[in-house]
Amino acid sequence: MSLSLILSILSLGIVVCLGVSFAIYKQNRHLLKSIQLHEEKWMDLSVKFNTLKEDIHEVRSGSFGISKRVKELSEEVIALQSAHQLLSEQDPQSRFYNKAAKLITDGASLSDIIQECEMPTAEAELLFNLHKK
16 A cells, blocks of 8 residues: 555544544534523422522412411300300390390280290381391
């Protein structure tokens, strides 16, 4: 083999290597840009995720506080209902009024109310007019 042929083959090899190297360089550069883009998107998503996580924590805390307050209010309503019941049972006159109201809603007549609850006609008429549907 002659020296010029060897040099030509070497030159061709170097040109091919340079071409392949350039192609690899361009591909790596493109991949690097793509990776940077994905990293930026990842960072944005990470920030959004953390924000949403904080929002969810706030909502949970608020929900917990609200449910606690609702429970307290329910217990307070039950206590008030019990106190109201006790008060209405202690007043003998209101016991007659409660009985009369129940009789009226059950369909009793005016004379039945007067007789059962032992109350004056005017009071019985007033209750009858108030509770009659």
